[in-house]
Amino acid sequence: MLMLNARRCCLFFLCLSWTLVSAAEDTAPPTVLITGSNASHGLAFVEEYAALGWRVIASCRTPAKADRLNALAAKYPDVVVEELDIVDDVEIAALRAKYEGQPIDVLLLNGAINSFRFGPMSFRKMDYEWFEEILRVNIIGQMKVAEAFQPNVEASQQKKIIAMTSTGGSITETEIPIAPAYRASKAGLNMLMRAYAQAMERKGVIVGIVAPGTVDTEDYMNAEDPDSVPSNYRNMMRMNRLAPRTAIDDMIALIDRMTLEDSGVFYEWTGRVIPW
Numbered sequence: 001m002l003m004l005n006a007r008r009c010c011l012f013f014l015c016l017s018w019t020l021v022s023a024a025e026d027t028a029p030p031t032v033l034i035t036g037s038n039a040s041h042g043l044a045f046v047e048e049y050a051a052l053g054w055r056v057i058a059s060c061r062t063p064a065k066a067d068r069l070n071a072l073a074a075k076y077p078d079v080v081v082e083e084l085d086i087v088d089d090v091e092i093a094a095l096r097a098k099y100e101g102q103p104i105d106v107l108l109l110n111g112a113i114n115s116f117r118f119g120p121m122s123f124r125k126m127d128y129e130w131f132e133e134i135l136r137v138n139i140i141g142q143m144k145v146a147e148a149f150q151p152n153v154e155a156s157q158q159k160k161i162i163a164m165t166s167t168g169g170s171i172t173e174t175e176i177p178i179a180p181a182y183r184a185s186k187a188g189l190n191m192l193m194r195a196y197a198q199a200m201e202r203k204g205v206i207v208g209i210v211a212p213g214t215v216d217t218e219d220y221m222n223a224e225d226p227d228s229v230p231s232n233y234r235n236m237m238r239m240n241r242l243a244p245r246t247a248i249d250d251m252i253a254l255i256d257r258m259t260l261e262d263s264g265v266f267y268e269w270t271g272r273v274i275p276w
C-alpha cells in the first residue's frame with residue numbers, strides 16, 4: 001500500500017507538472033473516456049485518473065448495477081458515469097451526441113470480452129456463435145467507438161486513442177494453443193489499430209496499443225487470508241503471471257509519455273515493445 005501511494009504520488013507530480021505547463025493555454029483538467037469501467041482494469045483506471053485530477057467519463061453497459069463505479073463517482077465530482085455498450089450503435093450515437101464538441105484527451109478502449117473471465121475455449125471445443133461475438137466486441141466495437149469519438153480526440157490537447165490489447169495477440173510469442181478466439185481477436189485488433197495509427201498520423205492523433213497483463217486490481221497479492229483469493233488468481237501468482245496493481249499507474253505513465261513515434265507500436269504495460 002505504501003509503495004502504491006509513493007507511485008501514485010510520483011505520477012501525480014508528473015501529471016501536475018504537465019497540467020501547470022499547459023495551464024497558461026487551458027485551465028480545464030484533461031479528460032479521459034474509458035469503456036468497460038465498472039470492473040477490474042477499467043474501474044482501476046477510473047480510480048487512478050480521478051485521483052490524478054482528471055475529468056473521467058466512465059462508461060459501462062449497466063450503470064444501475066455498477067455499484068463500485070457509482071461509489072467512485074460519489075467520491076470524485078469529476079467522474080461521470082455513462083451508459084455505453086460498445087457494439088450498440090444507438091448508445092454510441094447518443095453518447096457521441098451528448099459530448100459533441102467537447103475535447104477528449106485520452107480515449108481508453110478498455111471494455112472487451114476477456115477470455116480469462118469467460119473461459120478459455122480451445123480447439124475442438126469451439127463455440128462459433130461465441131467466437132463471432134468475441135470478434136464483434138473485441139475488434140469491431142473498438143473501432144466503432146474510436147471513430148465515434150475521434151473528433152473529440154482531435155479537438156483535445158493530448159490526442160490519444162489507446163486500445164487495450166493482450167500479449168496473447170502476439171503471433172510471434174504464441175507458445176500454447178489456448179484461447180484461440182480471444183487471441184485471434186487481439187491479433188485482429190492489433191492490425192486494425194496499427195493501420196488506424198498510420199491513418200491518424202497526419203491528424204496528429206496517437207493510437208496506442210497496450211497489453212495490460214492481468215493486473216491484480218483487487219490486491220490479492222497482499223491478501224491476509226490466502227484462501228480468499230480465487231483459484232485462477234492463485235494459479236497466476238504461482239506462475240508469476242499476475243501484474244501488480246501498480247501496473248495501472250505504469251500504464252498511465254506510459255500513455256502520458258506517448259508521442260507520435262509510439263503510435264501503432266505494440267507495448268506491454270512494462271514499456272517493452274512486443275513483437276507482432
Ligand SMILES: NC(=O)c1ccc[n+]([C@@H]2O[C@H](COP(=O)([O-])OP(=O)(O)OC[C@H]3O[C@@H](n4cnc5c(N)ncnc54)[C@H](OP(=O)(O)O)[C@@H]3O)[C@@H](O)[C@H]2O)c1
Nearest residue numbers: 036040041061085086111112114117164166167211213214
Ligand atoms: N493478458 C493481457 O494482456 C490482458 C489481460 C487482461 C486484460 N486484458 C485486456 O484489458 C481489458 C480489460 O480487461 P479486464 O481484465 O478488466 O476484463 P474484465 O474483468 O473481463 O472486464 C471486462 C470489461 O469489459 C466490459 N465489456 C464487455 N463487453 C462489453 C461491451 N459490449 N460494451 C462495453 N463494455 C463491455 C465488461 O462489462 P460488463 O461487466 O458489463 O460485462 C467489463 O467492464 C480488456 O481489453 C482485456 O482484453 C489483457
